[in-house]
Amino acid sequence: MWDNHKLLGGVASVLLWVSALLLVWAGVFWLIHSPLFPVKKISIEGRMERVTPVQLRYIAEHELRGTFFTLDIDATRQAFGKLPWVKEAQVRRRWPDQLDITVSEHKALARWGENGLVSTEGQWFDAASDQSLPVLSGPAGSEAEMARALERFKAILAPAGLAPVRVGMNERRAWRIGLSNGVELELGRSDVDARLARFAQSWTTTLAALPYRIETVDLRYPNGYAVRMPDYKAPPAQ
Missing domain, CATH: 3.40.50.11690 (Cell division protein FtsQ/DivIB)
Known part of the structure; x- marks a missing residue:
């Protein structure tokens, strides 16, 4: 095997590609999880009569975790859904640093x-x-x-x-x-x-x-x- 230069060259090429892919993956992982992409703005919309700004601000400050890329959309939706009068909360990202949240109330x-x-x-x-x-x-x-x-x-x-x-x-x-x-x-x-x-x-x-x-x-x-x-x-x- 060690005398088979063609085989060794193929293995080396594969290892080189794997290393490159791992390096790219590590770079992307670091970039996504780095503090370079924090959520800086939260826009909350909806016709609200019972849900107060204080309640919404509390959820935004205490329940939201992660960067723009890593923030769990489902967990965010559930966090706002814990408020008594909230029927549904829709959450979406807006590049580069904003979350748009639309809240609908129970009647x-x-x-x-x-x-x-x-x-x-x-x-x-x-x-x-x-x-x-x-x-x-x-x-x-x-x-x-x-x-x-x-x-x-x-x-x-x-x-x-x-x-x-x-x-x-x-x-x-x-x-x-x-x-x-x-x-x-x-x-x-x-x-x-x-x-x-x-x-x-x-x-x-x-x-x-x-x-x-x-x-x-x-x-x-x-x-x-x-x-x-x-x-x-x-x-x-x-």
Whole structure:
């Protein structure tokens, strides 16, 4: 082998190329990780009403790590996503030293029991709000379904001048609604929208005119409903 000059020349050429490639790789690695390319500017955009500049500045100062090339985009996106009202953060590099971050916020639709909020997209998120919001309660994982139901219930009740302030669905998928006028509705598990529409029509034509306080309306009957009026006293029998 050592007498084979052609083979030795080939091996030497390969080693030379490998050495050159390793040298180039080392140079690129050093350049990428060197302090010559720091992130000097951070541009944050988006229509923000709940996320404050102080919160954004804190994330930028304490959570972002690395140079322009080595900064982890996914980790940066997740860092801004930790803020309570942030729905999504999009992050991209802009040569030579800037990060462009676009933040979008959740829009609260309702409270989820006593724990967090539900967005207009049916997503639960952990944040506090001083808004006057309806309260939803239901099985875990039903947030999106209940958000859609709340919007339907609002539309059905609006012509009667009523609005839901509490909407609950139990494990058996039976619905109960608390209205803005204090009336509680039992809707059961089936034909919920149709039953609610029947109530809205009856409220406008009949129930609102009754001279008694209505406490609950049970709509779980195929062709009617039962009304509980604590102040009502039946007339004496003749």
